[in-house]
Amino acid sequence: MILFDEEFVERKHKVFHTEIGDLPSGTKIPLISHVFHSGTDGPVVALIGGLHGDEINGVEVLRQMLVEGSFNDLTRGTLIVIPLLNFYGFINFSREVMNGKDVNRSFPGNSKGSLASKVARMVTTQVVPKSDLIIDLHTGGASRYNFPQIRYTKGDTKSRAFAEIFAPPVILDRNVIAGSLRSVSDRYGVPTLVYEAGESKRWCGYSIRIGKEGILRVLHHMQMIHTDMRPVRHRVHHFTKTKWLRAEDSGLYTWTKSSGQYVVAGEPLGFIGSPSGEEYRRVIATFDGFIIGHNNAAVVNTGDALFHVGMLEQE
Numbered sequence: 001m002i003l004f005d006e007e008f009v010e011r012k013h014k015v016f017h018t019e020i021g022d023l024p025s026g027t028k029i030p031l032i033s034h035v036f037h038s039g040t041d042g043p044v045v046a047l048i049g050g051l052h053g054d055e056i057n058g059v060e061v062l063r064q065m066l067v068e069g070s071f072n073d074l075t076r077g078t079l080i081v082i083p084l085l086n087f088y089g090f091i092n093f094s095r096e097v098m099n100g101k102d103v104n105r106s107f108p109g110n111s112k113g114s115l116a117s118k119v120a121r122m123v124t125t126q127v128v129p130k131s132d133l134i135i136d137l138h139t140g141g142a143s144r145y146n147f148p149q150i151r152y153t154k155g156d157t158k159s160r161a162f163a164e165i166f167a168p169p170v171i172l173d174r175n176v177i178a179g180s181l182r183s184v185s186d187r188y189g190v191p192t193l194v195y196e197a198g199e200s201k202r203w204c205g206y207s208i209r210i211g212k213e214g215i216l217r218v219l220h221h222m223q224m225i226h227t228d229m230r231p232v233r234h235r236v237h238h239f240t241k242t243k244w245l246r247a248e249d250s251g252l253y254t255w256t257k258s259s260g261q262y263v264v265a266g267e268p269l270g271f272i273g274s275p276s277g278e279e280y281r282r283v284i285a286t287f288d289g290f291i292i293g294h295n296n297a298a299v300v301n302t303g304d305a306l307f308h309v310g311m312l313e314q315e
């Protein structure tokens, strides 16, 4: 099972259809990848969407860029674009593939393993070793909205530099999660940007736009495309420390502040009420910061994460 059947030698755009596995029904699960080659040497960049099949903003970022021809005139190097890595998760509208397996906890994977493991193996063997940079597009899961942000591995200065060129509103350094794509790409020394923007199963036009602009900025910086870049119009926050503000009650939840806003300790951020109307309690900020993610759930339980806040003094 191979993703690309030839070397990148001449100027071209090719689309490869591969079967990654099959379901108990015998239904084949495909994997579709685009390879754009400039015809000249240069860096190899991999853009991956839909590793989690229900995280559709990243799929849409790449779909729009493909349709708009953003990669058609590469000036050097090679681009590998996989708009939807996890077909099964997309069909099933789930983060996971069969058996509750998460592709992003299945790296480096196994070609004879579960579907999640096979998908991970294909990326480990055929994308990571060829790449000089990987951009992996995600969203928040389970009703959690992420304000557009790039996460890179703590201490990885190359990835940090690319994150700054991408210039999303929020940049975070993060430890590596075992079994994630980053756990493998780090081992190969391949800089990797994880773009987290919006919420699973929902469109976010802002997240899609920031994602497209960031990718263009990075490719432009690597001299792989010529394009008139729009200047960055937002402030770029770099947080090394973030905190979660959690629900102190359970009930029906409404937020009054959300991602992309500054908060000050003591400020009301929302309220939680009981269905009977007897209980009502404000959610109050307990520290200052900038909201980088929030919970859109209508019903919350005590202890649920409501707001993800970047600590400003750490910038």
Ligand SMILES: [Zn+2]
Binding pocket: 051, 052, 055, 138, 139
């Ligand atoms: Zn994800």
